[in-house]
Amino acid sequence: MPDIPYSYRAMCADLGHVLINWSGAEQSLDMCVSIVFRQFQESQKGEDGLPKALNRKTTFMRKALRKIPALNEFSEFGVPVMDQVDKLATDRNDMIHGALSSTSAINGQWRFLKFDYGSTIHTVRSVAYSQADYQEAGKEMMALAADVQRLADRLQKFLLLPSQ
Numbered sequence: 026m027p028d029i030p031y032s033y034r035a036m037c038a039d040l041g042h043v044l045i046n047w048s049g050a051e052q053s054l055d056m057c058v059s060i061v062f063r064q065f066q067e068s069q070k071g072e073d074g075l076p077k078a079l080n081r082k083t084t085f086m087r088k089a090l091r092k093i094p095a096l097n098e099f100s101e102f103g104v105p106v107m108d109q110v111d112k113l114a115t116d117r118n119d120m121i122h123g124a125l126s127s128t129s130a131i132n133g134q135w136r137f138l139k140f141d142y143g144s145t146i147h148t149v150r151s152v153a154y155s156q157a158d159y160q161e162a163g164k165e166m167m168a169l170a171a172d173v174q175r176l177a178d179r180l181q182k183f184l185l186l187p188s189q
Contacts (some may be wrong), residue, residue: 032129034122042167043166052172055174056177057103058076058085080114096180116162123152126151131153136152137153138167
C-alpha cells in the first residue's frame with residue numbers, strides 16, 4: 026500500500042474534527058427536541074411526530090422557545106443557537122457530503138464535487154477547502170456543540186429534574 030501523504034492525513038483529521046463536533050451538536054439538538062416534545066406534546070398540534078430532519082428540528086425548537094410560555098426564559102439564548110445550527114449546516118453538508126476530486130491539494134485547497142439534489146435533475150458543483158477553512162469550521166462546530174449542549178442541559182434541569 027502506498028504511503029499516504031501527511032497533508033491528506035491532516036485534511037482528514039481537520040475534517041474529522043468538524044464531523045465529531047457537528048455530531049455532538051446534533052445529538053444535543055435531538056435531546057432538546059425530545060425533552061420539549063415530551064413535555065409539551067399537547068401544544069404540538071400540527072406536528073407530525075417527533076421532528077427528525079435538521080430543518081424540522083430547528084424550526085420546532087424556535088417555535089417552541091417563542092410560543093410556549095414556560096420556555097420563554099430559554100428563547101434569548103436558544104433561538105440564536107438554532108440560527109447558528111442552520112447557518113453551519115450548509116458548510117457541514119458541503120464538507121461531509123462532497124466527494125474528493127483530486128488526490129492532492131491544489132494551491133493549498135482540497136477540491137470536492139458536491140451533488141445538489143433537485144426535483145428533476147441533480148447538479149454538481151465544485152467546493153474547495155484549505156486547512157484554515159477546516160480549522161475555522163472545526164472551531165465553529167466546537168462552539169456550536171458546547172452551546173447546544175448548554176441548552177440541552179438547561180432544558181433538562183428545568184423540565185425533567187424534580188424541584189428541590
